[in-house]
Amino acid sequence: MRKGQTLVYLFIPFFVIYILFILTPIFRTLTYESFSLVISDASSGILKSIYYTYILAFVVAAIAVAFSIPYVYFVSRTDSSLVKVADSLVELPIMIPHTVVGIMMLITFEPSMPIGKLITKFYPGYQFLDTFLAVIVTLFFLSSAYTIRTVQVSYSRDVMKYEDVGRTLGMGSLRSYFTLGIPMMGRAMLRGLILSWARSISEVGSLLIVAYYILPGIVNVAGVFIYSQFQSGNLPGTVASSSILILTGLAALLAFKLLEGKK
Amino acid sequence: MIRIRDFVARRGEFEVRIQELNLQGGRNFLIGRNGTGKTTLLNSIAGLINSSGTVEIGGIDINALPPERRRIGLIPQDLLLFGRMSVNDNLRMSVRYGRGDIEIYKEIVAEMHLEPLMKKRANEISLGQAQRVAIARAIISKPLALLMDEPFSFQDEIARLGLISLIDELSAKYGFDYLYATHNSRDLENGFSNLISIDNGRVIETVDTVEKIEHFRTLALLDYKNLVTLDGHNYLLDERALDFNDREGNEYGIIGIDSGRYVRFKIDGNYFFASVTNVPKGKYLKLNIDRAREIQY
Numbered sequence: 010m011r012k013g014q015t016l017v018y019l020f021i022p023f024f025v026i027y028i029l030f031i032l033t034p035i036f037r038t039l040t041y042e043s044f045s046l047v048i049s050d051a052s053s054g055i056l057k058s059i060y061y062t063y064i065l066a067f068v069v070a071a072i073a074v075a076f077s078i079p080y081v082y083f084v085s086r087t088d089s090s091l092v093k094v095a096d097s098l099v100e101l102p103i104m105i106p107h108t109v110v111g112i113m114m115l116i117t118f119e120p121s122m123p124i125g126k127l128i129t130k131f132y133p134g135y136q137f138l139d140t141f142l143a144v145i146v147t148l149f150f151l152s153s154a155y156t157i158r159t160v161q162v163s164y165s166r167d168v169m170k171y172e173d174v175g176r177t178l179g180m181g182s183l184r185s186y187f188t189l190g191i192p193m194m195g196r197a198m199l200r201g202l203i204l205s206w207a208r209s210i211s212e213v214g215s216l217l218i219v220a221y222y223i224l225p226g227i228v229n230v231a232g233v234f235i236y237s238q239f240q241s242g243n244l245p246g247t248v249a250s251s252s253i254l255i256l257t258g259l260a261a262l263l264a265f266k267l268l269e270g271k272k
Numbered sequence: 273m274i275r276i277r278d279f280v281a282r283r284g285e286f287e288v289r290i291q292e293l294n295l296q297g298g299r300n301f302l303i304g305r306n307g308t309g310k311t312t313l314l315n316s317i318a319g320l321i322n323s324s325g326t327v328e329i330g331g332i333d334i335n336a337l338p339p340e341r342r343r344i345g346l347i348p349q350d351l352l353l354f355g356r357m358s359v360n361d362n363l364r365m366s367v368r369y370g371r372g373d374i375e376i377y378k379e380i381v382a383e384m385h386l387e388p389l390m391k392k393r394a395n396e397i398s399l400g401q402a403q404r405v406a407i408a409r410a411i412i413s414k415p416l417a418l419l420m421d422e423p424f425s426f427q428d429e430i431a432r433l434g435l436i437s438l439i440d441e442l443s444a445k446y447g448f449d450y451l452y453a454t455h456n457s458r459d460l461e462n463g464f465s466n467l468i469s470i471d472n473g474r475v476i477e478t479v480d481t482v483e484k485i486e487h488f489r490t491l492a493l494l495d496y497k498n499l500v501t502l503d504g505h506n507y508l509l510d511e512r513a514l515d516f517n518d519r520e521g522n523e524y525g526i527i528g529i530d531s532g533r534y535v536r537f538k539i540d541g542n543y544f545f546a547s548v549t550n551v552p553k554g555k556y557l558k559l560n561i562d563r564a565r566e567i568q569y
Contacts, residue, residue: 170352173320176339177346178413179370185340188369189354 035255041248050249055234059257061223062231065141066209069148070202073156077201078194081161082186085169099154107151111218114147143219144230151215152208156201163197164190196269203265210258274300274317274417274449279325279335281316288312288473290325297465297480298449299440303457303493304470310453311349313470314419317451318346329416329449340370345415345448347423351406355395359386359405362394366413376446377412384408384438399426403435411442418443418450429458436462457494469493488569497534497545500559507564509546514557521558526551 084096102110118137119125129135137143168190175185213232222229229237231254238247276293288309304310316323319339327335334342353362363381366372381387384404389397394405403424410418418439424432436452436459443450451468452459460467460482469476469490476487485491488506492499498509507513514535515521524537526548534547537557 170348171354173315173318173339174346174348174352175365175369176320177318177342177344177415178366178409179340179343179372180365181340182338184369192356 047249047252055250058231058234066206069209070206073153073205074198077157077160081164085165107214111215114219139222147215148209152205155204159201160197168193275328277326281323295466299465300451301464302453302468308471309473318344343416345410345418347406347420349422353394360390372412380408420452500544509564513560513564516552516554518555521556524557
């Protein structure tokens with residue numbers, strides 16, 4: 010640190026306290042049970058849960074990224090105040106209690122509900138509760154805002170002006186967007202993907218309502234699995250499963266960060 | 273020739289409004305303080321901001337056309353080279369996807385000695401090199417008019433005037449007019465066809481020589497000397513209005529030597545500057561304002 014940076018030294022405790030605040034519960038969880046118990050808990054079904062959770066969360070995040078591409082273009086290139094007001098709703102799902110989100114999904118997409126009925130007309134045999142679809146739709150509702158906003162900020166602040174220059178060089182809007190705009194948003198899209206993915210993995214409340222099991226009677230998403238372990242009074246197993254989830258999550262985040270660094 | 277009529281461009285609450293602007297001749301400079309509408313005007317002419325009215329380039333109204341069909345080149349202040357692409361890819365962008373010309377591309381690369389840069393990434397080259405690449409990229413796209421938004425403002429004067437001279441040369445060779453936004457009077461020293469002064473989204477005046485400038489605001493952008501504002505009136509001073517004596521007036525200081533000599537004095541809390549030929553004698557400076565020329569704001 011350079012001379013004269015008193016404020017930097019002064020604020021070191023805040024940095025340390027915050028990092029410790031984050032790390033302490035994680036450390037406590039990882040060391041609560043013996044390593045051998047954690048290993049033996051791997052056969053409890055948590056690994057399968059984590060596998061499905063990560064895959065489903067990735068699908069949700071990928072859909073959010075794919076959706077963000079046309080969405081941010083439209084919103085950033087439109088001056089309409091109506092569009093701006095509608096765009097402000099993007100964050101709304103984040104503030105709704107998650108159990109409420111589960112109920113909202115239930116009364117919207119269940120086959121017996123009006124929209125569910127409409128879908129059933131086009132897809133006979135359509136089911137919602139306890140399906141992959143329920144997980145994907147609910148998690149998309151809850152986590153897409155993270156991707157949308159990350160990509161949107163990057164596009165409107167850093168990318169649009171390059172696209173504009175491309176157009177003065179004679180490139181059509183579509184060409185300019187796909188040749189210049191989208192590649193320039195790569196890092197933001199990856200960051201959005203990580204955020205939505207991470208947010209989806211952590212979801213429990215809404216999934217307890219719409220997708221307690223994602224494969225009939227066998228597999229829950231990780232959060233629900235751990236919650237059900239806790240409900241059955243198995244604290245050691247709960248903590249062991251949590252440790253596995255945390256460790257695999259850390260590994261996955263590290264991999265994403267390395268990839269982001271390379272980009 | 274660039275001709276603008278009944279033109280309105282809006283950006284939020286800010287508005288650029290031009291009733292009539294005819295720019296005969298290819299070397300046009302747009303001068304105005306920061307935030308007075310230069311960028312909005314240039315971006316509107318390029319089609320990047322919606323505007324109403326008529327914008328004619330070479331007699332054709334382009335204002336209803338999308339940017340890619342206007343044949344307007346734009347070099348923004350931050351150049352906006354595509355940083356992760358090579359210089360070659362930047363230069364070939366308009367050839368590959370737009371209206372660029374491969375023959376012009378080859379000529380420009382050779383004439384501007386860009387060959388050694390071609391394989392480098394655009395974000396790896398120096399500012400001076402990036403400015404040359406930005407000029408080359410715009411010209412390869414075969415514009416009828418080239419708009420420049422203070423693209424060389426971070427350069428020293430030798431480099432800046434050198435780049436403007438290069439634009440002049442290329443303009444003559446490839447037959448495009450240019451409109452160059454600046455707030456640096458030295459940029460005009462190579463001469464101009466038109467100087468457009470803009471303030472608060474309105475064109476104050478358009479002149480073809482500095483001597484024809486009538487507005488305080490324009491003069492103040494070109495030089496800080498010989499202008500005073502007293503009691504809400506604006507004056508252009510010459511030496512006849514400066515009375516140096518030992519009896520009355522304001523204290524002053526002498527700055528510079530020879531042809532660059534001027535005096536600094538303070539009236540009503542504001543500093544002003546006036547050119548003087550010889551070292552003044554006398555303790556005080558009294559302004560004979562009736563000998564100064566009152567000019568419009």
